[in-house]
Amino acid sequence: MKILLTNDDGIYAEGLYALYKKLSKNFDVTVCAPEVEQSAIGHAITMRRPLRVQKANGNAKLSGYAVNGTPADCVKIAVRTLLKKKPDLVISGINHGPNLGADVLYSGTVSAAAEGAILGIPSIAVSLATYQNHDFRGASEIMLKLAKLVQKTGLPNGMLLNVNVPAVPMSKIRGILATKQGRSLYQENFVKRTDPRGRMYYWLTGKVKWLKKPKDSDIKAIEEKYVSVTPLQFDLTAYDFMPKLKEILGK
Amino acid sequence: MKILLTNDDGIYAEGLYALYKKLSKNFDVTVCAPEVEQSAIGHAITMRRPLRVQKANGNAKLSGYAVNGTPADCVKIAVRTLLKKKPDLVISGINHGPNLGADVLYSGTVSAAAEGAILGIPSIAVSLATYQNHDFRGASEIMLKLAKLVQKTGLPNGMLLNVNVPAVPMSKIRGILATKQGRSLYQENFVKRTDPRGRMYYWLTGKVKWLKKPKDSDIKAIEEKYVSVTPLQFDLTAYDFMPKLKEILGK
Numbered sequence: 001m002k003i004l005l006t007n008d009d010g011i012y013a014e015g016l017y018a019l020y021k022k023l024s025k026n027f028d029v030t031v032c033a034p035e036v037e038q039s040a041i042g043h044a045i046t047m048r049r050p051l052r053v054q055k056a057n058g059n060a061k062l063s064g065y066a067v068n069g070t071p072a073d074c075v076k077i078a079v080r081t082l083l084k085k086k087p088d089l090v091i092s093g094i095n096h097g098p099n100l101g102a103d104v105l106y107s108g109t110v111s112a113a114a115e116g117a118i119l120g121i122p123s124i125a126v127s128l129a130t131y132q133n134h135d136f137r138g139a140s141e142i143m144l145k146l147a148k149l150v151q152k153t154g155l156p157n158g159m160l161l162n163v164n165v166p167a168v169p170m171s172k173i174r175g176i177l178a179t180k181q182g183r184s185l186y187q188e189n190f191v192k193r194t195d196p197r198g199r200m201y202y203w204l205t206g207k208v209k210w211l212k213k214p215k216d217s218d219i220k221a222i223e224e225k226y227v228s229v230t231p232l233q234f235d236l237t238a239y240d241f242m243p244k245l246k247e248i249l250g251k
Numbered sequence: 252m253k254i255l256l257t258n259d260d261g262i263y264a265e266g267l268y269a270l271y272k273k274l275s276k277n278f279d280v281t282v283c284a285p286e287v288e289q290s291a292i293g294h295a296i297t298m299r300r301p302l303r304v305q306k307a308n309g310n311a312k313l314s315g316y317a318v319n320g321t322p323a324d325c326v327k328i329a330v331r332t333l334l335k336k337k338p339d340l341v342i343s344g345i346n347h348g349p350n351l352g353a354d355v356l357y358s359g360t361v362s363a364a365a366e367g368a369i370l371g372i373p374s375i376a377v378s379l380a381t382y383q384n385h386d387f388r389g390a391s392e393i394m395l396k397l398a399k400l401v402q403k404t405g406l407p408n409g410m411l412l413n414v415n416v417p418a419v420p421m422s423k424i425r426g427i428l429a430t431k432q433g434r435s436l437y438q439e440n441f442v443k444r445t446d447p448r449g450r451m452y453y454w455l456t457g458k459v460k461w462l463k464k465p466k467d468s469d470i471k472a473i474e475e476k477y478v479s480v481t482p483l484q485f486d487l488t489a490y491d492f493m494p495k496l497k498e499i500l501g502k
Contacts, residue, residue, distance in 0.1 A: 037299065039298065039299070040295060040296045040297075040298050041293070041295045042292070042293035042294030042295040042296070042323070042362065043293030043294065043356050043357050044291060044292045044293040044295045044357075045291045045293070045357055045455065046291075046455065047290065047291050047455055048288065048290070050444070050452035050453055050454050051441070051452065051453045051454075051455070052450075052451075052452055052453075053451075053453065072293070072357075073455075076439050076441075076455070077441055077453060077455075080439045080440065080441055081441045081443075081453065102369060102485070104487060105294050105365065105369075105485055106294050106295075106296055106323075111293065114356065118353060118356075118436060119436075149499055149500075153499050156489075156492060158434075159489050159492060161496075176500050176501075177500070178493055178496040178497045178500055180486075180488040180490070180493070181486050181487055181488045183486075185369060185370075188327050188331045189331065190302070190327075190328055190331055190332045192332075193301070199303075200303075200304075201301035201302065201303055202301055202302045202303075202304065202328060202332065203301050203302075204296065204297065204298055204302070204324075204327070204328075229496065229500060230488060231488065231489040231492045231493065231496050232487040232488065232489060233487060233488075233489040233492075234353070234356055234487065235431075235432050235434075236355060236432055236483040236484060236485065236487075237431040237432045237481060237482065237483065237484075238407075238410050238482040238483060238484040239431070241407060241410060241482045241484075242429055242431070242482065245412075245429040245480065245482050246429045248400055248404050249400075249427050249428070249429055249480060250427075
Protein backbone atom coordinates (compact mmCIF):
# COMPACT_ATOMS: atom_id res chain seq x y z
CA MET A 1 0.00 0.00 0.00
CA LYS A 2 1.28 3.48 -0.94
CA ILE A 3 0.81 6.08 1.79
CA LEU A 4 1.15 9.84 1.43
CA LEU A 5 2.08 11.25 4.84
CA THR A 6 1.66 14.93 5.69
CA ASN A 7 0.93 17.18 8.69
CA ASP A 8 0.51 20.79 9.75
CA ASP A 9 3.33 21.01 12.31
CA GLY A 10 5.90 20.98 9.48
CA ILE A 11 8.31 18.42 8.06
CA TYR A 12 10.65 18.58 11.10
CA ALA A 13 7.90 17.77 13.63
CA GLU A 14 8.45 14.82 15.96
CA GLY A 15 4.94 13.43 15.47
CA LEU A 16 5.44 13.12 11.73
CA TYR A 17 8.76 11.35 12.14
CA ALA A 18 7.46 8.91 14.77
CA LEU A 19 4.61 7.90 12.46
CA TYR A 20 6.92 7.71 9.43
CA LYS A 21 9.23 5.30 11.26
CA LYS A 22 6.33 3.08 12.30
CA LEU A 23 4.49 3.02 8.96
CA SER A 24 7.49 2.73 6.65
CA LYS A 25 8.34 -0.70 8.10
CA ASN A 26 5.02 -1.95 6.69
CA PHE A 27 4.14 0.32 3.77
CA ASP A 28 5.59 2.43 0.97
CA VAL A 29 5.49 5.88 2.61
CA THR A 30 6.22 9.25 0.95
CA VAL A 31 6.21 12.44 2.99
CA CYS A 32 5.05 15.74 1.53
CA ALA A 33 4.73 18.29 4.33
CA PRO A 34 4.93 22.05 4.92
CA GLU A 35 8.50 23.32 5.41
CA VAL A 36 7.31 25.32 8.45
CA GLU A 37 4.52 24.99 11.01
CA GLN A 38 1.01 25.68 9.65
CA SER A 39 -1.23 25.10 12.68
CA ALA A 40 -4.74 26.63 12.51
CA ILE A 41 -4.28 27.32 8.82
CA GLY A 42 -7.62 25.61 8.05
CA HIS A 43 -8.23 24.59 4.47
CA ALA A 44 -6.15 27.42 3.00
CA ILE A 45 -4.63 26.88 -0.42
CA THR A 46 -1.97 29.01 -2.08
CA MET A 47 -2.97 30.76 -5.29
CA ARG A 48 -1.45 34.23 -5.12
CA ARG A 49 2.19 33.14 -5.06
CA PRO A 50 4.00 30.14 -6.52
CA LEU A 51 4.99 27.08 -4.51
CA ARG A 52 8.54 25.80 -4.03
CA VAL A 53 9.29 22.15 -3.41
CA GLN A 54 12.48 20.87 -1.72
CA LYS A 55 13.26 17.19 -2.06
CA ALA A 56 14.50 15.61 1.14
CA ASN A 57 18.14 14.87 0.34
CA GLY A 58 20.64 12.24 1.49
CA ASN A 59 20.92 13.81 4.94
CA ALA A 60 17.21 13.65 5.68
CA LYS A 61 15.75 10.89 7.81
CA LEU A 62 12.58 10.98 5.69
CA SER A 63 11.86 10.16 2.08
CA GLY A 64 9.87 13.02 0.58
CA TYR A 65 9.26 16.68 -0.06
CA ALA A 66 9.00 19.97 1.86
CA VAL A 67 6.64 22.59 0.40
CA ASN A 68 6.44 26.32 1.25
CA GLY A 69 2.67 26.07 1.46
CA THR A 70 -0.24 24.81 3.50
CA PRO A 71 -1.15 21.20 4.39
CA ALA A 72 -3.88 21.24 1.69
CA ASP A 73 -1.28 22.50 -0.84
CA CYS A 74 1.01 19.59 0.08
CA VAL A 75 -1.65 16.98 -0.63
CA LYS A 76 -2.71 18.65 -3.89
CA ILE A 77 0.79 19.02 -5.30
CA ALA A 78 1.88 15.54 -4.18
CA VAL A 79 -1.13 13.83 -5.75
CA ARG A 80 -1.26 15.96 -8.91
CA THR A 81 2.45 16.36 -9.68
CA LEU A 82 5.10 14.89 -7.38
CA LEU A 83 3.95 11.27 -6.96
CA LYS A 84 4.10 8.92 -9.93
CA LYS A 85 1.04 7.01 -8.71
CA LYS A 86 -2.02 8.15 -6.73
CA PRO A 87 -1.54 7.02 -3.10
CA ASP A 88 -3.88 4.41 -1.60
CA LEU A 89 -4.12 6.30 1.69
CA VAL A 90 -3.44 9.85 2.91
CA ILE A 91 -2.46 10.23 6.56
CA SER A 92 -2.04 13.60 8.24
CA GLY A 93 -0.25 13.76 11.57
CA ILE A 94 0.57 12.91 14.23
CA ASN A 95 -0.52 16.37 15.32
CA HIS A 96 0.84 17.61 18.63
CA GLY A 97 -2.42 18.67 20.30
CA PRO A 98 -6.05 17.53 20.08
CA ASN A 99 -8.39 18.13 17.13
CA LEU A 100 -11.78 17.71 18.78
CA GLY A 101 -15.15 19.46 18.37
CA ALA A 102 -14.94 22.75 16.46
CA ASP A 103 -11.14 22.31 16.13
CA VAL A 104 -11.77 20.37 12.93
CA LEU A 105 -12.79 23.62 11.21
CA TYR A 106 -9.50 25.38 11.98
CA SER A 107 -7.15 22.41 11.85
CA GLY A 108 -4.53 22.14 9.12
CA THR A 109 -4.14 18.47 10.09
CA VAL A 110 -7.78 17.72 9.35
CA SER A 111 -7.78 19.89 6.21
CA ALA A 112 -4.91 17.91 4.68
CA ALA A 113 -6.94 14.72 5.18
CA ALA A 114 -10.02 16.53 3.82
CA GLU A 115 -8.05 17.35 0.68
CA GLY A 116 -7.22 13.66 0.30
CA ALA A 117 -10.89 12.74 0.77
CA ILE A 118 -11.98 15.34 -1.81
CA LEU A 119 -9.48 13.83 -4.26
CA GLY A 120 -11.17 10.44 -3.72
CA ILE A 121 -8.42 8.89 -1.56
CA PRO A 122 -9.19 7.22 1.80
CA SER A 123 -7.77 9.64 4.39
CA ILE A 124 -7.05 9.76 8.10
CA ALA A 125 -6.12 12.70 10.35
CA VAL A 126 -4.45 11.77 13.63
CA SER A 127 -3.71 13.86 16.72
CA LEU A 128 -2.17 13.23 20.11
CA ALA A 129 -4.56 14.88 22.57
CA THR A 130 -2.01 16.83 24.59
CA TYR A 131 0.18 19.92 24.27
CA GLN A 132 2.53 18.56 26.93
CA ASN A 133 4.25 15.21 26.47
CA HIS A 134 5.84 14.17 23.18
CA ASP A 135 5.42 10.42 23.43
CA PHE A 136 4.01 9.48 20.03
CA ARG A 137 4.57 5.71 20.40
CA GLY A 138 1.02 4.75 21.38
CA ALA A 139 -0.52 6.93 18.67
CA SER A 140 1.86 5.44 16.05
CA GLU A 141 0.90 1.93 17.12
CA ILE A 142 -2.83 2.76 16.86
CA MET A 143 -2.33 4.34 13.42
CA LEU A 144 -0.59 1.26 12.09
CA LYS A 145 -3.59 -0.76 13.17
CA LEU A 146 -6.09 1.70 11.64
CA ALA A 147 -4.12 1.93 8.38
CA LYS A 148 -4.33 -1.85 8.09
CA LEU A 149 -8.07 -1.77 8.81
CA VAL A 150 -8.70 0.90 6.17
CA GLN A 151 -6.52 -1.03 3.71
CA LYS A 152 -8.91 -3.94 4.16
CA THR A 153 -12.29 -2.16 4.28
CA GLY A 154 -11.72 1.10 2.34
CA LEU A 155 -13.74 4.23 3.11
CA PRO A 156 -16.76 5.76 1.34
CA ASN A 157 -15.79 8.36 -1.26
CA GLY A 158 -15.25 11.84 0.21
CA MET A 159 -15.00 10.68 3.82
CA LEU A 160 -12.13 10.85 6.28
CA LEU A 161 -11.49 9.50 9.75
CA ASN A 162 -10.50 12.04 12.40
CA VAL A 163 -8.50 10.12 15.02
CA ASN A 164 -7.55 11.48 18.44
CA VAL A 165 -5.39 9.44 20.79
CA PRO A 166 -5.36 10.06 24.56
CA ALA A 167 -1.97 11.02 25.96
CA VAL A 168 -1.47 7.94 28.13
CA PRO A 169 0.84 4.94 27.75
CA MET A 170 -0.38 2.30 25.31
CA SER A 171 -1.24 -0.08 28.18
CA LYS A 172 -3.67 2.49 29.64
CA ILE A 173 -5.66 3.02 26.40
CA ARG A 174 -9.08 1.43 26.99
CA GLY A 175 -10.07 0.81 23.37
CA ILE A 176 -11.13 2.48 20.13
CA LEU A 177 -14.55 4.15 19.81
CA ALA A 178 -16.57 5.47 16.86
CA THR A 179 -17.57 8.98 17.92
CA LYS A 180 -19.33 12.10 16.74
CA GLN A 181 -17.92 15.62 16.61
CA GLY A 182 -18.57 17.33 19.95
CA ARG A 183 -19.73 20.94 20.23
CA SER A 184 -17.06 23.34 21.41
CA LEU A 185 -16.45 27.05 21.22
CA TYR A 186 -13.28 29.05 21.76
CA GLN A 187 -13.62 31.81 24.31
CA GLU A 188 -11.11 34.10 22.69
CA ASN A 189 -9.29 36.90 24.30
CA PHE A 190 -7.02 39.37 22.51
CA VAL A 191 -4.09 40.46 24.65
CA LYS A 192 -3.23 44.07 23.79
CA ARG A 193 0.45 45.06 23.88
CA THR A 194 2.63 47.94 22.73
CA ASP A 195 5.71 47.30 20.60
CA PRO A 196 9.13 48.98 21.16
CA ARG A 197 8.09 51.68 18.65
CA GLY A 198 4.97 52.49 20.68
CA ARG A 199 2.48 50.84 18.31
CA MET A 200 -0.27 48.53 19.46
CA TYR A 201 -0.67 44.88 18.58
CA TYR A 202 -2.94 42.00 19.62
CA TRP A 203 -2.17 38.39 20.50
CA LEU A 204 -4.96 35.84 20.17
CA THR A 205 -5.40 33.64 23.23
CA GLY A 206 -8.37 31.68 24.48
CA LYS A 207 -9.79 28.67 26.20
CA VAL A 208 -11.99 25.98 24.74
CA LYS A 209 -15.49 25.69 26.17
CA TRP A 210 -17.54 22.54 25.66
CA LEU A 211 -21.21 23.27 24.99
CA LYS A 212 -22.12 19.62 25.24
CA LYS A 213 -20.20 16.42 25.90
CA PRO A 214 -22.57 13.64 24.87
CA LYS A 215 -21.59 10.08 25.74
CA ASP A 216 -20.65 9.20 22.16
CA SER A 217 -18.63 12.38 21.40
CA ASP A 218 -14.94 12.72 20.52
CA ILE A 219 -14.16 14.73 23.69
CA LYS A 220 -15.88 12.21 25.99
CA ALA A 221 -13.92 9.32 24.46
CA ILE A 222 -10.61 11.15 25.04
CA GLU A 223 -11.54 12.08 28.61
CA GLU A 224 -12.24 8.42 29.32
CA LYS A 225 -8.94 7.31 27.73
CA TYR A 226 -10.39 5.79 24.56
CA VAL A 227 -9.08 6.46 21.06
CA SER A 228 -11.72 8.58 19.29
CA VAL A 229 -12.46 7.88 15.60
CA THR A 230 -14.92 10.36 14.03
CA PRO A 231 -16.01 9.88 10.41
CA LEU A 232 -16.23 13.33 8.76
CA GLN A 233 -17.88 14.37 5.49
CA PHE A 234 -18.00 17.71 3.67
CA ASP A 235 -21.56 18.30 2.60
CA LEU A 236 -22.33 21.14 5.04
CA THR A 237 -25.97 21.58 3.95
CA ALA A 238 -28.27 21.96 6.95
CA TYR A 239 -30.96 19.64 5.56
CA ASP A 240 -33.14 19.88 8.69
CA PHE A 241 -33.52 23.62 8.18
CA MET A 242 -34.52 23.37 4.50
CA PRO A 243 -38.33 23.37 4.94
CA LYS A 244 -38.16 26.38 7.25
CA LEU A 245 -35.81 28.23 4.86
CA LYS A 246 -38.19 27.63 1.95
CA GLU A 247 -40.95 29.11 4.07
CA ILE A 248 -38.80 32.16 4.96
CA LEU A 249 -37.87 32.74 1.31
CA GLY A 250 -41.54 32.54 0.42
CA LYS A 251 -41.42 29.39 -1.72
CA MET B 252 -29.79 46.38 13.66
CA LYS B 253 -25.99 46.32 14.07
CA ILE B 254 -24.18 44.64 11.17
CA LEU B 255 -20.54 43.56 11.11
CA LEU B 256 -19.41 43.55 7.48
CA THR B 257 -16.30 41.68 6.35
CA ASN B 258 -14.94 39.86 3.29
CA ASP B 259 -11.92 37.99 1.95
CA ASP B 260 -11.07 40.23 -1.01
CA GLY B 261 -9.75 42.88 1.40
CA ILE B 262 -11.01 46.23 2.68
CA TYR B 263 -10.46 48.01 -0.67
CA ALA B 264 -12.59 45.55 -2.67
CA GLU B 265 -15.44 46.94 -4.76
CA GLY B 266 -17.91 44.30 -3.63
CA LEU B 267 -17.47 45.24 0.02
CA TYR B 268 -17.94 48.92 -0.69
CA ALA B 269 -21.05 48.38 -2.85
CA LEU B 270 -22.67 46.39 -0.06
CA TYR B 271 -21.57 48.89 2.60
CA LYS B 272 -23.21 51.75 0.70
CA LYS B 273 -26.46 49.82 0.32
CA LEU B 274 -26.70 48.49 3.89
CA SER B 275 -25.53 51.59 5.75
CA LYS B 276 -28.58 53.52 4.55
CA ASN B 277 -30.74 51.08 6.53
CA PHE B 278 -28.55 49.70 9.31
CA ASP B 279 -25.66 50.52 11.65
CA VAL B 280 -22.77 48.93 9.70
CA THR B 281 -19.17 48.49 10.90
CA VAL B 282 -16.54 47.07 8.56
CA CYS B 283 -13.71 44.88 9.86
CA ALA B 284 -11.90 43.34 6.90
CA PRO B 285 -8.45 42.06 5.93
CA GLU B 286 -6.06 44.79 4.79
CA VAL B 287 -5.09 42.64 1.77
CA GLU B 288 -6.80 39.94 -0.30
CA GLN B 289 -7.24 36.59 1.49
CA SER B 290 -9.03 34.45 -1.11
CA ALA B 291 -8.87 30.68 -0.58
CA ILE B 292 -7.53 31.21 2.92
CA GLY B 293 -10.19 28.86 4.33
CA HIS B 294 -10.82 29.03 8.05
CA ALA B 295 -7.24 30.01 8.91
CA ILE B 296 -6.70 31.95 12.11
CA THR B 297 -3.53 33.76 13.14
CA MET B 298 -1.82 32.49 16.28
CA ARG B 299 1.92 32.56 15.56
CA ARG B 300 2.23 36.31 15.04
CA PRO B 301 0.35 39.26 16.52
CA LEU B 302 -2.39 41.14 14.69
CA ARG B 303 -2.35 44.84 13.83
CA VAL B 304 -5.54 46.86 13.47
CA GLN B 305 -5.80 50.11 11.46
CA LYS B 306 -8.84 52.27 12.04
CA ALA B 307 -10.31 53.70 8.87
CA ASN B 308 -9.56 57.40 9.20
CA GLY B 309 -11.22 60.59 7.95
CA ASN B 310 -10.16 59.90 4.36
CA ALA B 311 -11.79 56.47 4.20
CA LYS B 312 -15.16 55.96 2.58
CA LEU B 313 -15.94 53.23 5.13
CA SER B 314 -16.41 53.22 8.87
CA GLY B 315 -14.33 50.47 10.35
CA TYR B 316 -11.07 48.57 10.71
CA ALA B 317 -8.42 46.89 8.53
CA VAL B 318 -6.66 43.86 10.06
CA ASN B 319 -3.43 42.19 8.89
CA GLY B 320 -5.05 38.78 9.26
CA THR B 321 -7.60 36.39 7.80
CA PRO B 322 -11.37 36.84 7.42
CA ALA B 323 -11.92 34.59 10.48
CA ASP B 324 -9.45 36.75 12.46
CA CYS B 325 -11.42 39.87 11.49
CA VAL B 326 -14.69 38.48 12.85
CA LYS B 327 -13.06 37.20 16.05
CA ILE B 328 -11.23 40.42 16.88
CA ALA B 329 -14.21 42.63 15.96
CA VAL B 330 -16.65 40.67 18.13
CA ARG B 331 -14.27 40.05 21.04
CA THR B 332 -12.43 43.39 21.21
CA LEU B 333 -13.15 46.15 18.70
CA LEU B 334 -16.96 46.44 18.82
CA LYS B 335 -18.62 47.75 21.96
CA LYS B 336 -21.69 45.56 21.38
CA LYS B 337 -22.04 42.12 19.78
CA PRO B 338 -23.45 42.61 16.24
CA ASP B 339 -26.92 41.29 15.37
CA LEU B 340 -25.76 40.03 11.99
CA VAL B 341 -22.42 39.19 10.34
CA ILE B 342 -22.26 39.59 6.56
CA SER B 343 -19.24 38.52 4.52
CA GLY B 344 -18.91 39.78 0.94
CA ILE B 345 -19.82 40.58 -1.69
CA ASN B 346 -17.20 38.17 -2.95
CA HIS B 347 -16.06 38.60 -6.53
CA GLY B 348 -16.49 35.04 -7.79
CA PRO B 349 -18.85 32.16 -6.94
CA ASN B 350 -18.71 30.07 -3.74
CA LEU B 351 -20.56 26.95 -4.83
CA GLY B 352 -20.14 23.23 -4.09
CA ALA B 353 -16.75 22.36 -2.58
CA ASP B 354 -15.71 26.07 -2.77
CA VAL B 355 -17.27 26.54 0.66
CA LEU B 356 -14.38 24.54 2.19
CA TYR B 357 -11.69 26.83 0.77
CA SER B 358 -13.53 30.12 0.85
CA GLY B 359 -12.43 32.90 3.16
CA THR B 360 -15.80 34.56 2.52
CA VAL B 361 -17.72 31.57 3.86
CA SER B 362 -15.25 31.06 6.74
CA ALA B 363 -15.81 34.60 8.00
CA ALA B 364 -19.54 33.91 8.14
CA ALA B 365 -18.81 30.52 9.74
CA GLU B 366 -16.87 32.33 12.47
CA GLY B 367 -19.92 34.53 13.06
CA ALA B 368 -22.16 31.45 13.25
CA ILE B 369 -19.79 29.73 15.70
CA LEU B 370 -19.91 32.85 17.89
CA GLY B 371 -23.71 32.51 17.94
CA ILE B 372 -24.46 35.42 15.57
CA PRO B 373 -26.78 35.01 12.54
CA SER B 374 -24.43 35.15 9.55
CA ILE B 375 -24.59 35.40 5.77
CA ALA B 376 -21.88 34.90 3.13
CA VAL B 377 -22.60 36.47 -0.25
CA SER B 378 -20.87 36.03 -3.61
CA LEU B 379 -21.40 37.36 -7.11
CA ALA B 380 -21.10 34.29 -9.33
CA THR B 381 -18.67 35.68 -11.89
CA TYR B 382 -15.00 36.57 -12.21
CA GLN B 383 -15.77 38.98 -15.05
CA ASN B 384 -18.17 41.88 -14.51
CA HIS B 385 -18.06 44.06 -11.42
CA ASP B 386 -21.70 45.08 -11.22
CA PHE B 387 -22.58 44.47 -7.57
CA ARG B 388 -25.87 46.38 -7.66
CA GLY B 389 -28.20 43.39 -8.01
CA ALA B 390 -26.37 41.42 -5.31
CA SER B 391 -26.48 44.44 -2.94
CA GLU B 392 -30.22 44.78 -3.51
CA ILE B 393 -30.76 41.07 -2.78
CA MET B 394 -28.64 41.27 0.37
CA LEU B 395 -30.63 44.17 1.74
CA LYS B 396 -33.74 42.05 1.31
CA LEU B 397 -32.16 38.98 2.95
CA ALA B 398 -30.75 41.04 5.83
CA LYS B 399 -34.26 42.32 6.54
CA LEU B 400 -35.65 38.75 6.36
CA VAL B 401 -33.03 37.44 8.80
CA GLN B 402 -33.65 40.42 11.09
CA LYS B 403 -37.28 39.27 11.28
CA THR B 404 -36.88 35.48 11.49
CA GLY B 405 -33.40 34.95 12.99
CA LEU B 406 -31.37 31.83 12.21
CA PRO B 407 -30.80 28.66 14.25
CA ASN B 408 -27.67 28.82 16.41
CA GLY B 409 -24.48 27.83 14.54
CA MET B 410 -26.00 28.14 11.07
CA LEU B 411 -25.17 30.48 8.20
CA LEU B 412 -26.69 31.25 4.83
CA ASN B 413 -24.39 30.93 1.83
CA VAL B 414 -25.80 33.22 -0.84
CA ASN B 415 -24.70 33.24 -4.51
CA VAL B 416 -26.15 35.78 -6.92
CA PRO B 417 -26.13 35.18 -10.68
CA ALA B 418 -24.19 37.80 -12.68
CA VAL B 419 -27.16 39.21 -14.58
CA PRO B 420 -29.02 42.52 -14.24
CA MET B 421 -31.55 42.63 -11.39
CA SER B 422 -34.46 42.46 -13.87
CA LYS B 423 -33.19 39.11 -15.21
CA ILE B 424 -32.98 37.40 -11.76
CA ARG B 425 -35.75 34.80 -11.70
CA GLY B 426 -36.16 34.48 -7.92
CA ILE B 427 -34.54 33.20 -4.72
CA LEU B 428 -34.20 29.45 -4.07
CA ALA B 429 -33.31 27.40 -1.00
CA THR B 430 -30.59 25.03 -2.26
CA LYS B 431 -28.18 22.35 -1.13
CA GLN B 432 -24.41 22.32 -1.57
CA GLY B 433 -23.58 20.72 -4.94
CA ARG B 434 -20.71 18.27 -5.38
CA SER B 435 -17.71 19.70 -7.19
CA LEU B 436 -14.04 18.86 -7.48
CA TYR B 437 -11.12 20.96 -8.66
CA GLN B 438 -9.08 19.35 -11.38
CA GLU B 439 -5.83 20.94 -10.41
CA ASN B 440 -2.83 21.42 -12.53
CA PHE B 441 0.53 22.74 -11.35
CA VAL B 442 2.29 24.82 -14.00
CA LYS B 443 6.03 24.30 -13.63
CA ARG B 444 8.29 27.28 -14.37
CA THR B 445 11.89 28.32 -13.82
CA ASP B 446 12.74 31.60 -12.12
CA PRO B 447 15.45 34.05 -13.34
CA ARG B 448 17.93 32.33 -10.99
CA GLY B 449 17.25 28.94 -12.60
CA ARG B 450 15.18 27.51 -9.75
CA MET B 451 11.87 25.76 -10.25
CA TYR B 452 8.49 26.86 -8.96
CA TYR B 453 4.85 25.78 -9.35
CA TRP B 454 1.69 27.76 -9.98
CA LEU B 455 -1.61 26.21 -9.00
CA THR B 456 -4.24 26.34 -11.72
CA GLY B 457 -7.31 24.23 -12.31
CA LYS B 458 -10.84 23.89 -13.50
CA VAL B 459 -13.90 23.02 -11.48
CA LYS B 460 -15.64 19.77 -12.34
CA TRP B 461 -19.22 19.15 -11.22
CA LEU B 462 -19.79 15.57 -10.09
CA LYS B 463 -23.53 16.06 -9.84
CA LYS B 464 -25.86 18.98 -10.45
CA PRO B 465 -29.14 17.97 -8.81
CA LYS B 466 -32.17 20.13 -9.48
CA ASP B 467 -32.12 21.69 -5.99
CA SER B 468 -28.37 22.41 -5.86
CA ASP B 469 -26.57 25.76 -5.58
CA ILE B 470 -24.90 25.41 -9.00
CA LYS B 471 -28.17 24.55 -10.76
CA ALA B 472 -29.91 27.59 -9.26
CA ILE B 473 -27.11 29.90 -10.50
CA GLU B 474 -27.09 28.34 -13.97
CA GLU B 475 -30.81 29.01 -14.20
CA LYS B 476 -30.42 32.62 -13.01
CA TYR B 477 -31.88 32.18 -9.54
CA VAL B 478 -30.27 33.49 -6.36
CA SER B 479 -29.02 30.42 -4.43
CA VAL B 480 -29.38 30.37 -0.62
CA THR B 481 -27.77 27.33 1.04
CA PRO B 482 -28.08 26.86 4.81
CA LEU B 483 -24.74 25.52 6.13
CA GLN B 484 -23.91 23.94 9.48
CA PHE B 485 -20.61 22.74 10.94
CA ASP B 486 -21.19 19.34 12.47
CA LEU B 487 -19.22 17.31 9.90
CA THR B 488 -19.97 13.93 11.47
CA ALA B 489 -20.92 11.36 8.81
CA TYR B 490 -23.81 9.91 10.81
CA ASP B 491 -24.85 7.49 8.03
CA PHE B 492 -21.48 5.76 8.23
CA MET B 493 -21.52 5.32 12.02
CA PRO B 494 -22.98 1.76 12.16
CA LYS B 495 -20.47 0.55 9.55
CA LEU B 496 -17.58 2.25 11.37
CA LYS B 497 -18.56 0.57 14.64
CA GLU B 498 -18.51 -2.76 12.82
CA ILE B 499 -15.05 -2.01 11.33
CA LEU B 500 -13.66 -1.01 14.72
CA GLY B 501 -15.04 -4.21 16.18
CA LYS B 502 -17.68 -2.75 18.46
